[in-house]
Amino acid sequence: MALLKNLNSKAKTDGNSGFGTNANSYGGRFVNKNGTANIEKRGMHLLQRISWYHTMIEMPNWKFMLILFSFYIIINFIFAIIYYAIGIEHLDGINASGSFLTQFGQAYFFSAQTFTTVGYGHISPTGFLTSALSAAEALIGLLSFAIATGLFFGRFSKPTAFLKFSHHALISPYGENKGLMIRLVPFKNTNFTDATAKVTLGMSIEENGQKTNKFYNLELELDRINALSLSWTLVHPITENSPLYNFTEEDFKRTQGEILVFITTFDDMYSNTVAARTSYTFNEIIYGAKFSTMYNRSKDNTKTILHLDKLNQYDTTNF
Incomplete structure (x- = not known):
């Protein structure tokens, strides 16, 4: 294989990757673009292997709000059916001579x-069954709103690394050689300090007739900075000690490999350390390109303007 021929024997492997080495048992990429592990867990019941709290905290805002509104509408619809089944005459204040839709709407x-414990007083329950049902609904409503409040607080207070990574990694000119370059930028009004980066290369290679996953720690030009205020370009110099030494553009196209990126930084707002992850497969690496500058001074020379929309911009070049 061309991979075996071009793989640098001086490169040191990383045995602390946390990913399996059996390439035949591993499918797809190691880490998804959003930083989550590309793992699907099976062998246990869904309720045992799913944390509903983590699911509700991590899901997108639109889906979270949709679930809350859907739950609110459906549970009130169910209780309205039960009230109607018990009998409209047990809800004092409802016009018994109205149509079905009018009566059911008033019950809803x-x-x-009752669910929100507002109780305007226009309609009131009479009889044991209706009164017991309304009391149970009020309790369920209190508990539901307590859970919803906790979820809202958890979503707002969860420490999050508001960092965006470039869509592609680049192989760019670096001094007299080449370098692997990945760019990231903070995109919220947060203050990040003590940022640390680690980049790992994972490749599926053949050794002694068997395919295996090998991981290499890619040394960076700078793996720690005091403040992360502007964009940060992670640079791995491709020297003779790099596992990517002598890799050509064709090698990147033919080889199954992935660049794993791990960032940790301290967020002053949360007073906590936050982390972000992403990965780039070899087909997401642009060979012979260089990132465009993302920031410049303001016209009055009093501020630095960071252009977030230029995160993924690059210029093609020739080695």
């Missing part, structure tokens, strides 16, 4: 008022 809004 009575359920909503």
Whole structure:
């Protein structure tokens, strides 16, 4: 294989990757673009292998709000059906001579008022069954809103690394040689300090007739900075000690490999350390390109302007 021929024997392997070495048992990439592990867990019941709290905290805002509103509408619809089944005559204040839709609508809004413990007083339950049902609904409503409040607080207070990574990694000119370059930028009004980066190369290679996953720690020109205020370009110099030494553009196209990026930094707002991860497969690496500058001074020369929309911009070049 061309991979075996060009793989640098001086490169040191990384045995602390946390990923399996059996290439035949591993499918797809190691880490998804959003930083999550590309793992699907099976062998246990769904309720045993899913943390609903983590699921609700991590899901997108639109899906979280959709679930809350759907739950609110559906549970009130269910209680309205039960109230109607018990009998509209047990809800004092509902016009018994109205149509079915009118009566059911009034039962639904009575359920909503009971669930939220608003209780306008226009409609009131009479009889044991209706009163017991409304009391149970009020309790369920209190517990539901307590859970929703906790989830809202958890989502807002969860320490998050508001960092964006470039869509592609680049092989760019670096001094007299080449370098692997990855760019990231903070995109919220946060203050990051003591940022640390680690980049690992994972490749599927053949040794003694068997495919195996090998991991190499890629040394960076700078793996730690005091403040992360502007964009940060991670640079791995491709020297004779690099596992990518002598790799050509064709090698990147033919080889199954992945660059894993791990960032940790301290967020002053949360007073906590936050982390971000991503990965680049070899087909997401642009050979012979260089990132465009993302920032410049303001016209009055009093501020530095960081252009977030230029994160993925690069210029093609020739070695």
